[in-house]
Amino acid sequence: MKILVSGGGTGGHIYPALALINELKKQDPTVECLYVGTESGLEKGIVSKNGIPFKSIVITGFKRSISIDNFKTIYRFLKGVTDSKKIIKEFKPDVVVGTGGYVCGPVVYAAAKLGIPTVIHEQNSIPGLTNKFLNRYVTKVAICFEDVANYFNQEKIVFTGNPRASEVIGTNNSDVLESIGLKKGKKTVLIVGGSRGARPIHEAFLENIDKIGEKTYQFIYVTGEVHYESVIEKINLAGNPENVVIKPFLHNMPEILREVDLVVSRAGATTLAELTALGKPSILIPSPYVTNNHQEVNARSLEKNGAAIVILEKEFNGKKFIKQLEDVLLYPLKIEDMQKAALKMGVPDAAKRLADVLEQIRK
């Protein structure tokens, strides 16, 4: 079988694609995959690191207000469709899968126009512009939150969950915390602002930096590549507490996630799929800068089930950060309740479910 996958911009669209590819290869080692992304998103680096053939097209997103840039985007879209058709005709995939982000717009559209079966995977509880546009053209729409079904053609919908859920439960390295300089057996909090980092989370953490060194628990703090230097500078000035490890990005997130007790994070849908698959309690600060505030909607569904505590960015600060964190971390019964609630929401066989959809629609 030959599969062409496209999705990009941020990790939340890329990792589900990679998890699907891994599942397909597990099921059939002879499967051939090609990834189509952009040069400017995170996908090129991440996909190449995983040894998957990568081709790029040029595309940008639409601005919601009327803007001259939108004319350029229309031109790039049409050029993207032409370039995608060339790539598709050369590779001859049996199925084309889009996992979100602007790039999969022209790629999946081109495939549908060429008569190739197509699937889009919508990770969020409110769809992005690209998937809304592609809804008309694709064969199937794979979803992760029941609520999102209303936005798509009912007969195309399949609930699969997010394949990254299967990937995180399939990894295991109990020494991973020691390998990055933390102590095994000590309560551990992971702080992560999505795949690119989040300034308000840095600010709240740094506000507490003078007290952090005295805590009985430890932190792994992922800044995002762009914020790394400035955060490190401030941590160094504060004397570099022993119980904090700072990283710009983690390429072994599944192993780390498995070993931590609590996660403080944005509410990107792929992260949430990982947390629920593993049954990890979380404090979520949804990004308000995303389409239709979809991260808050994602986060509220975990909160409603008792799996997470949600704090809106406008109400988030250093004081609240430590208080909420300790209100969970230091109370084993609370942790246990949240773990159980999260696990109940997880879809650990999501990768297989999505792979099955591909199998059903391939020609």
Ligand SMILES: CC(=O)N[C@H]1[C@@H](OP(=O)(O)OP(=O)(O)OC[C@H]2O[C@@H](n3ccc(=O)[nH]c3=O)[C@H](O)[C@@H]2O)O[C@H](CO)[C@@H](O)[C@@H]1O
């Ligand atoms: C600003 C923006 O548009 N964000 C969207 C983007 O978020 P973003 O890319 O931030 O998405 P998620 O939080 O959903 O996923 C991040 C992915 O990157 C991985 N990871 C992250 C940090 C790290 O150091 N190492 C690592 O491997 C996580 O484990 C996860 O697999 O896609 C999500 C899924 O459609 C959406 O819900 C988000 O709203």
